[in-house]
Amino acid sequence: MFVLRSILSAAFVFAAVSLVSGQPQAVDTMILGGTVVTMDGGMRVIEDGGIAVDKGRIVYVDTQKAVRAAYVSSNKIDATGKVIIPGLINTHTHIPMTVFRGVADDLDLQEWLTKYIFPAEAKNVNEEMVRIGTRLGLAELIRGGTTTYCDMYYFEDVIAEETAKAGVRGVLGETLIDFPAPDNKTWADAMAYADRFAKKWKGHDLVVPAIAPHAPYTVSEEHLKATRELADKHGVPLVIHLAEAQSEVDFVRENKNMRPVEYVSKIGLLDGPTIAAHVIKANDADLDILKKSNVGIAHNPQSNMKLAAGVAPVPSMLAKSMNVGLGTDGPASNNDLSLWEEMDTAAKLHKVFSGDPKVVSAQQAFAMATIGGARALHIAARTGSLEEGKAADIVIVGLGSLHQTPLYNIYSHLVYATKSSDVETVIINGRIVMLDRRLLTLDEAAVKRDANALSKKIVESLKD
């Protein structure tokens, strides 16, 4: 945190100096024109705006005129007529599972898991599958304007390698579970892997390593405590599925005589940066516990709907100013990685479920997909809004499509009308990873070819 604040201050000083000196400073990149939706503390929206980017960071956000007066660059991106937003943040997924997209649907959770997902994983999850699935997912994330994602899976080191190579930001957690996993057959091996993984990636520009115990019903109390210790040892966040299903509530009630949130809090699991996915079966007291522990919430409306898991109490969470982000969950239960659809669905789902058309406004939904997600992942000092000193995670979205015509309100437009296909250019940590819909860090044809070839093997593996 200290290091980050220093960099932040340095950037502010740099920006200030350039403004005072009157001499335009040279920067790596300038994005000029267009509507800048900052998602900063004042929810500033700047018409005919501009952003100066240098050394991976945002050094200035203002009107085009002000940016041009203070900076020069040989690399100018024209965003006239478009909207410039913070990169979207997907707070929960299992990215290699993108190769399982649509392998089984419309089933009871138990049947889906035990007859399809677990066998498909047991027979197919290895380093190669993880690499292919991750690349496929990363390409889809970038195409949809997502610049940061939070993952939980196996072979997470491979995921981190691919993520760093593609230039995407990730909070990546190696899954720890009381069963033999595809990468580590014993708890000790898995903990050792997670330990090496956290040590290796700690301090990386893009990858924040995390420790990811699967859930309160799949990891023992003793083991859960050990995962918190490991996370604390490295100063990294802990990621867990929490209060997702009634069966989990029943299990924890039977074994601990507590509610899931109560239980993990009591054993100290929340005593440090934590990201909890789902949080559906949580009452008001549970929310207060989570709020007090500053737990980030990953809300996955489409996955929760498709698996009939339930509806998370998001309006209450927002009313308590909890840090709520949006996630897609794995594409085996969604079946895509579009944050645009999650925003749209979140806004609509909570309206109909609460009977109040005012809850989860377009602006709140867009905040969950950006700054709220950054806060939920404990990286809001680094990303989630367009502000001086933060990383340059910037997305340029076209406004010219038929389904976006005409335009009255920018938040309404972003949430209720805009689609992944409207995303044009994506910058992460100052690096352009998609320019005018062309992926620059991944070979899209090869990504698809590999995924299609692998899917044939997966179909074969499920035949016996």
Added chain:
Amino acid sequence: MFVLRSILSAAFVFAAVSLVSGQPQAVDTMILGGTVVTMDGGMRVIEDGGIAVDKGRIVYVDTQKAVRAAYVSSNKIDATGKVIIPGLINTHTHIPMTVFRGVADDLDLQEWLTKYIFPAEAKNVNEEMVRIGTRLGLAELIRGGTTTYCDMYYFEDVIAEETAKAGVRGVLGETLIDFPAPDNKTWADAMAYADRFAKKWKGHDLVVPAIAPHAPYTVSEEHLKATRELADKHGVPLVIHLAEAQSEVDFVRENKNMRPVEYVSKIGLLDGPTIAAHVIKANDADLDILKKSNVGIAHNPQSNMKLAAGVAPVPSMLAKSMNVGLGTDGPASNNDLSLWEEMDTAAKLHKVFSGDPKVVSAQQAFAMATIGGARALHIAARTGSLEEGKAADIVIVGLGSLHQTPLYNIYSHLVYATKSSDVETVIINGRIVMLDRRLLTLDEAAVKRDANALSKKIVESLKD
């Protein structure tokens, strides 16, 4: 009906002759290769399929090999690696309102209507607005693979003109309401307009005129009865909003001491082809009434969610084999015209609302968007599936996008992964209206320019 059956038989005979004679017959168009999802009685899915189209109708659907053996054409469309589906059917919208997309959101229904929509309509709805909004909506419908839509608005004759010109199929109803409307200030004028309108368009290849009393709470009993008479006089369907809101239930209870469905049935409104939009506040007895009267249901999941209207009992409707289609409702309450999102949302909404992940399967959702919609609109003899004798309403959808990679199950893919942006070519009544994403019957740039210019006037009109 008689005429249609004759044509159908003629087409079958034609197809049969060509197969028997051994001499390939010349047809207008052949679509070859790709996966044909027919949505016929046997839910046939044909790999490496083909379709022969002649004089606006489908004359043969089979494997590519069989089609090539029986027919020849100088106009061949290669669909290799793609999926060929029946054109999608949007069973409920108010298409000119596309120019009001996003003008006001996240409000109580009454506030939304009285402070924004009604003033916006009072100040802006005229022939020109209807023409501009209809063109905008038609272009978006085509881009999303929708070939048929059901509309209720004012100046419906203008809508019909534009629809016919763009080559889109429509069941178009002039709205009748007990208030001065933008096109007709009195009930008598409105009825006379609807009478002329029905007479003018009856028998048109693409446009089915309809009589559209607004709702049980906005049209008196006497007037409702008159609309049924008018529909019967012309042999056209009647379209109505029904059982949409609790306020409607309360109103009808207070005035008639009945439930809305009970009431309209008792007064004979359902004694002829009827299309009812929404049908949220309906109990089991109501559904039985609607089923007995063969009323088509237009289910609008996204609009119902956004306005917090409630969740229609769709699993019960499907269990009763009722004719249920999907609709977007007007883009002022959605905010788009994508049937792909309605399918995805319908499948997911009913799972979470019922707590059963098996209800509304991908195949059922896709059926609602195609053959179910055709049945709901009482035009299933003409469209809704890819079958010999039906109109050639055919859509070719790409399968090559990242978010569609890989592919395991075609229905899952169509419902949970495919987007409007994947639609490539659209044929309606044998006429190609979009080829490789280029609109052929509408000038897209002009459509957008006109809508954008009009939106500026709308903003001005709302300022006082």
